[in-house]
Amino acid sequence: MSSDKTLCLSFIESSSCDKRCCCCCRGCCDCDETADAMVETVGAQAAGKATCSTARNSAVDDACAVDKILSKQGEEKMPRTATNLLRSTLLNIYNEISALPTLSPNPATEAAFSKLIHTCCQPANKWSLTETEISQFIATDKVIQAFHPTMLALRGKAETCLENYHARLIIASENPVKALEEFPYYRNYVNMIHTEAHILYAAIGAPLQLNPYKVMFIGSGPLPMSALLLARDYFTFAQFTCIDMDENANALARQIVSFYCDSKRFQFISQDINHVEQNVIEGCNVIFMAALVGPNCSTKLQILSRIASKMQKGAFLMIRSTCGLKTLLYPELKDVDWVQFGLNLIFNVHPGNQAVHSVVVLQKD
Helix, strand or coil: HHHHHHHHHHHHHHHHCCCCCCCCCCCCCHHHHHCCCCEEEECHHCCCCCCCCCHHHHHHHHHHHHHHHHHCCCCCCCCCCCCHHHHHHHHHHHHHHHHHCCCCCHHHHHHHHHHHHHHHHCCCCHHCCHHHHHHHHHHHCCCHHHHHHHHHHHHHHHHHHHHHHHHHHHHHCCCCCHHHHHHCCCHHHHHHHHHHHHHHHHHCCCCCCCCCEEEEEECEEEEECCCCHHHHCCCCCCCEECCCCCHHHHHHHHHHHHCCHHHHHHHEEEEHHHHHHHHHHHHEEEECCCCCCCCHHHHHHHHHHHHHCCCCCCCCEEEEEHHHHHHCCCCCEEEHHHHHHEEEEEEECCCCCCCCEEEEEECCC
């Protein structure tokens, strides 16, 4: 084993890593009764104010559900337990986000979502709970579950708005490379891709830079930061296929790629991944699936099934997932029988508190 590979494996071993999900849950029984007394007022009137209609309609529906519980027993009667404090904090953030008049970038929107991200990246002991207790709480609490789907929808829409806004800024800039590096989450992407590349290197067992891989990125968006950084720093001889069902997003992405690296290494396909031809997927050695592909675990697995059925034998699939509080930011993949898809689980890594994504690496049988 080379020294580089040893370093890579040491890095992975220092993270929370297992051949299965590292956040297996045990019971967290703090207050079912309080939750039963709580599910029904997630800011109904506020939720109707904003501009993204699909997510907003869901926010109104969720608000009606949460209202019933809160109105039965009022928050002021709840005991001040760890889970009640966490529930109250998350509910307040949800109400703040659902009351935003727009999800387009502005100080109020950025402050609300920054608060959400900061809260979700706090260590479990901040709440006097274990990671297992938090995972179980998020999965079973009736109040959290009432607004969880809409929180994910609003977060996803806000991220898309942010990327569209900055993609246009970059294209209009006199110095597009500098403008791209001024994207608010640029450094987060650099760190995330560094982590993912090391994990993938450990899985593949061969240098990423020296081989002419064919890489697919599913859900590349208008600002294909992950694909750009992978192409620039790691898969330096690879050809990239970026899939996004939104042609407007791909139109912006094509321009940004032309500023940042050799655009001949990239092709963009504006199509639902479920309908991409088998020969396109089968032609790739490494496939990345973005965190926003699929709004929930069930849909993600349906997409995953179609991708896996078209992959070449020995190809690698890297999926971004989440765990614990971070499942309020992106959907989680959990308790999956990968064998049913003809995939072997190589790594499932939860890098740490400040890393938003978990990383799942699979290989086609």
